[in-house]
Amino acid sequence: MAGTSALRAAAPEGDNQLVIEGVSKKFGGVVAVQGVSLDVPRGSILSIIGPNGAGKTSLLNMISGFYKPDTGRVLLEGLDITQKKPSDIAALGIARTFQNIALFSGLTVLDNLMLGRHVRMKSGVLASVIYWGLAQKEDIAHREAVEEIIEFLKLQDLRKQPTASLAYGLRKRVELGRALALEPKVLLLDEPMGGMNQDEKEDMARYVLDVNQERGVTVVLIEHDMGVVMDISDRVVVLERGRCIAAGTPEEVQRDPVVIDAYLGTSKGGGRT
Amino acid sequence: MSLIDSPVTSTLPKLLQRNAEIDPRGAGMREKTRGVWQTYDWEAYRDQVRDFALGLASLGFTRGDKLTVVGDNRPQLYFAQLSAQALGGVSVPVYQDSIAAELIYVLSHAETSVIVAEDQEQVDKALSLKDRLPALRWIIYDNPRGLWAYDDPMLRSFVDVVLAGQAFGKEQPQYYAEEIAKGGPEDIAMIAYTSGTTGSPKGVMLRQRNMIATAESFIAVNDVKQGDNWLSYLPMAWVGDTMFTLGLALVARLTANCPESPETVQRDLRELGPDAMLAPPRIWENMLTTMQVKSGDASPLKRAIFGYFRNLAERCEVKRSDGKPLLAFERASLAVGEILVYGPVRDQLGLRKARWCYTGGAPLGPDTYRFFRSFGINLKQVYGATEASALIACQDDAEANPNTVGRPLPDTEVRIDDRGEVMLRGPGVFSGYFKQEDATRDALTSDGWLKTGDAGFFDKQGHLIIIDRAKDVGKLADGSAFAPQFIENKLKFSPFIREAVAFGDRREMVVAMIAIDMLTVGTWAEKRGLAYTSFMDLSRREEVAALVADEIAKANATLPDIQQVKRFLLLNKELDADDAEMTRTRKVRRKFVAEKYVNVIDAFYGGRDQADVTLEVTFEDGRKSSVSSTMLIHDLGVPTPAQARRAA
Numbered sequence: 001m002a003g004t005s006a007l008r009a010a011a012p013e014g015d016n017q018l019v020i021e022g023v024s025k026k027f028g029g030v031v032a033v034q035g036v037s038l039d040v041p042r043g044s045i046l047s048i049i050g051p052n053g054a055g056k057t058s059l060l061n062m063i064s065g066f067y068k069p070d071t072g073r074v075l076l077e078g079l080d081i082t083q084k085k086p087s088d089i090a091a092l093g094i095a096r097t098f099q100n101i102a103l104f105s106g107l108t109v110l111d112n113l114m115l116g117r118h119v120r121m122k123s124g125v126l127a128s129v130i131y132w133g134l135a136q137k138e139d140i141a142h143r144e145a146v147e148e149i150i151e152f153l154k155l156q157d158l159r160k161q162p163t164a165s166l167a168y169g170l171r172k173r174v175e176l177g178r179a180l181a182l183e184p185k186v187l188l189l190d191e192p193m194g195g196m197n198q199d200e201k202e203d204m205a206r207y208v209l210d211v212n213q214e215r216g217v218t219v220v221l222i223e224h225d226m227g228v229v230m231d232i233s234d235r236v237v238v239l240e241r242g243r244c245i246a247a248g249t250p251e252e253v254q255r256d257p258v259v260i261d262a263y264l265g266t267s268k269g270g271g272r273t
Numbered sequence: 274m275s276l277i278d279s280p281v282t283s284t285l286p287k288l289l290q291r292n293a294e295i296d297p298r299g300a301g302m303r304e305k306t307r308g309v310w311q312t313y314d315w316e317a318y319r320d321q322v323r324d325f326a327l328g329l330a331s332l333g334f335t336r337g338d339k340l341t342v343v344g345d346n347r348p349q350l351y352f353a354q355l356s357a358q359a360l361g362g363v364s365v366p367v368y369q370d371s372i373a374a375e376l377i378y379v380l381s382h383a384e385t386s387v388i389v390a391e392d393q394e395q396v397d398k399a400l401s402l403k404d405r406l407p408a409l410r411w412i413i414y415d416n417p418r419g420l421w422a423y424d425d426p427m428l429r430s431f432v433d434v435v436l437a438g439q440a441f442g443k444e445q446p447q448y449y450a451e452e453i454a455k456g457g458p459e460d461i462a463m464i465a466y467t468s469g470t471t472g473s474p475k476g477v478m479l480r481q482r483n484m485i486a487t488a489e490s491f492i493a494v495n496d497v498k499q500g501d502n503w504l505s506y507l508p509m510a511w512v513g514d515t516m517f518t519l520g521l522a523l524v525a526r527l528t529a530n531c532p533e534s535p536e537t538v539q540r541d542l543r544e545l546g547p548d549a550m551l552a553p554p555r556i557w558e559n560m561l562t563t564m565q566v567k568s569g570d571a572s573p574l575k576r577a578i579f580g581y582f583r584n585l586a587e588r589c590e591v592k593r594s595d596g597k598p599l600l601a602f603e604r605a606s607l608a609v610g611e612i613l614v615y616g617p618v619r620d621q622l623g624l625r626k627a628r629w630c631y632t633g634g635a636p637l638g639p640d641t642y643r644f645f646r647s648f649g650i651n652l653k654q655v656y657g658a659t660e661a662s663a664l665i666a667c668q669d670d671a672e673a674n675p676n677t678v679g680r681p682l683p684d685t686e687v688r689i690d691d692r693g694e695v696m697l698r699g700p701g702v703f704s705g706y707f708k709q710e711d712a713t714r715d716a717l718t719s720d721g722w723l724k725t726g727d728a729g730f731f732d733k734q735g736h737l738i739i740i741d742r743a744k745d746v747g748k749l750a751d752g753s754a755f756a757p758q759f760i761e762n763k764l765k766f767s768p769f770i771r772e773a774v775a776f777g778d779r780r781e782m783v784v785a786m787i788a789i790d791m792l793t794v795g796t797w798a799e800k801r802g803l804a805y806t807s808f809m810d811l812s813r814r815e816e817v818a819a820l821v822a823d824e825i826a827k828a829n830a831t832l833p834d835i836q837q838v839k840r841f842l843l844l845n846k847e848l849d850a851d852d853a854e855m856t857r858t859r860k861v862r863r864k865f866v867a868e869k870y871v872n873v874i875d876a877f878y879g880g881r882d883q884a885d886v887t888l889e890v891t892f893e894d895g896r897k898s899s900v901s902s903t904m905l906i907h908d909l910g911v912p913t914p915a916q917a918r919r920a921a
Contacts (some may be wrong), residue, residue, distance in 0.1 A: 071868045144307070147307035147308050147309075148307065150307070150308070155533050156536065157533075157534065157536035157537045158310070159308065206419070208679070210418070210419055213421050213422070214421055251509055
């Protein structure tokens with residue numbers, strides 16, 4: 001226990017946008033996350049890897065405010081957001097996608113993306129209904145922001161398609177778009193490439209890199225495809241049974257004997273590098 | 274008097290200047306981005322072309338230099354071509370889907386010094402080739418997406434070049450006007466590389482006067498109005514697109530509209546509702562197929578209404594083309610159909626406002642042709658060649674007919690030489706292939722006649738009919754003429770057959786390799802509860818072979834006995850330009866295919882019922898791998914070997 005808590009996944013130096021300090025979460029008798037600390041530098045891509053049940057999604061849920069940690073704190077740009085509501089955290093600039101796609105399947109791609117703008121909308125119900133003056137101006141500005149995302153993610157031909165009719169890989173892309181519509185500072189991606197074929201994975205990896213580089217968004221992602229993780233991450237954090245067992249650059253993590261033993265496997269392993 | 278006779282309108286960049294002066298606020302070009310049509314009026318159009326040209330000048334681009342554009346239809350790529358021409362340079366558009374290995378030939382042969390690339394994908398291709406292109410100095414990109422980490426010193430963004438041009442223009446305010454004034458009708462405007470059905474592509478040099486005079490001839494016999502909307506969606510490297518989007522649009526002040534992306538063309542077409550349209554047969558066939566699929570999915574009542582009015586329209590169209598009068602009842606029904614079916618269908622297709630539509634590049638099946646005409650779409654045939662600035666002949670509204678390509682354009686003389694080859698002379702005829710004098714001597718006679726390489730004849734009304742490529746016309750063993758394309762086209766009129774390659778020269782019978790149409794055959798199979806996994810799987814099905822055999826039998830019925838297809842084989846992959854089996858304009862490279870499938874041809878004529886083939890497959894990124902398989906050969910009129918075996 002002492003060993004793990006000493007191993008703080010600290011960035012070498014500099015400006016940490018997101019700081020997680022010793023968070024723990026128990027569900028009844030099950031310890032999901034135990035004393036995990038992370039520093040996420042501004043503009044970096046951090047990957048969280050680990051076997052099933054290691055607590056990766058729980059950790060993400062605590063960052064986005066879906067769970068309240070039993071102990072520890074989450075700081076966004078120095079502001080303690082541990083006890084804030086998910087909607088407030090979203091408004092502060094943390095957006096996320098889900099392991100199981102969470103889109104409004106009956107709505108079109110465009111409407112789903114517009115909904116992503118919700119926390120940025122200011123006009124009241126009445127003003128929006130009358131749709132005149134400021135409300136109209138605001139709507140146009142939001143539409144413009146959404147169109148930028150549509151272009152960015154190459155969704156032009158799907159604007160008016162209901163998301164239910166889209167292929168899985170495309171729905172994942174729309175979900176990323178909806179998260180981007182929030183204009184986040186930090187983007188949490190829960191298995192963005194899960195269930196995708198190789199082509200779709202490569203496309204998605206490209207988009208994640210572009211989001212990070214062109215839009216300057218800090219990315220925290222959970223992913224099982226080691227090839228993708230090692231390719232695009234600046235830093236990798238390895239969780240096992242709720243604890244952080246290793247952290248560092250992809251190369252460091254790949255060489256770490258503890259990681260090889262626990263996760264990557266030695267000869268038959270599930271990891272491709 | 275032609276525009277080329279006046280020193281202020283004798284080149285395309287000069288015409289742009291003229292348009293900006295007489296109609297500065299008129300829409301010159303539009304593009305759809307972020308879901309909205311954005312307009313460049315003629316003044317903005319001219320300013321972009323001027324500033325980019327000055328930017329090129331500041332990068333050292335001068336008279337005679339070559340500029341290549343590669344990408345989907347984007348205003349910036351059209352601007353760049355005109356900018357190059359304004360400086361006395363030559364534009365060399367290339368096909369955006371070419372793989373790097375194909376590009377290297379054209380780019381090094383043309384000695385391109387500047388590449389204007391649409392996006393990262395094209396920039397990557399250009400960068401991968403730059404070490405082998407000594408003449409290349411700059412790569413300019415339009416869309417900066419994904420290019421943040423690129424630091425190659427050759428790279429510039431379009432916007433940066435425009436800004437550099439504005440600065441350059443402040444220092445030398447007269448530079449652009451002087452450069453434009455130096456241009457004249459004899460300047461080479463573009464080098465259009467032919468897709469090369471045989472051997473390497475050849476660079477067709479077209480002069481400013483070729484482009485402008487051809488546009489003028491076309492306008493003289495077609496209903497072209499100033500301000501008409503045109504959708505620029507055909508490949509920019511195809512001379513037809515340049516002819517319409519730059520030539521015709523600048524001469525007649527049309528508005529060229531660039532779709533948002535290749536995937537949205539159909540939707541953009543409907544939104545825009547262009548006033549005229551040009552499309553290859555493949556697109557017309559796709560439209561018809563999509564419509565049939567949609568009507569099949571509609572409710573029974575709607576399907577019945579559609580079916581009734583479709584039959585009515587086609588019946589009346591046949592009557593009309595035979596010159597028979599329509600009954601009063603038929604006329605009344607057509608009027609009802611116009612409201613219920615024909616109008617809405619035209620609207621769905623985006624052809625509601627189109628006053629004329631052309632199909633060209635290959636023959637269109639008479640059924641498809643008749644369908645569109647019967648629905649009130651003024652579809653006509655056009656015939657052209659790159660060497661003749663895209664346009665040679667077109668049909669008049671009153672003389673539309675699926676079998677001919679109409680009359681030659683005014684000022685264009687067409688004659689048939691003693692070997693049956695179509696020859697022409699006129700303002701559109703090119704002045705030679707770039708750096709290929711031998712090929713030029715083969716194509717142009719000393720007195721200026723262009724040998725088109727097509728075999729054809731004139732019918733009684735003076736309409737030109739094209740049979741086939743002259744060099745492909747051979748003889749069967751009994752001495753009768755064999756025109757493979759003629760037979761292939763009959764086969765391809767079937768909705769289930771996407772491509773066909775017929776053989777028979779110096780042989781005793783005609784045989785064909787067929788590539789099925791995955792969409793229609795797939796739908797057909799699904800309706801019959803036939804499970805299949807892939808193109809290859811579908812092609813190997815006996816049921817599919819039987820289906821295709823029926824279709825071939827239908828085509829055979831229209832052919833003389835000796836010309837009929839006796840044996841055939843279903844290819845287990847589609848013919849593909851990446852595998853060099855087709856050109857980028859989807860014309861079969863017959864000689865190449867014959868060499869590649871030599872085993873198949875031996876099996877055809879050796880009486881065997883199967884052939885082993887090892888094929889090299891090229892992936893989109895240029896990687897290659899090979900696939901071996903056994904293909905079954907089917908005979909017509911007798912059970913297929915497999916069926917015979919099963920029966921036994």
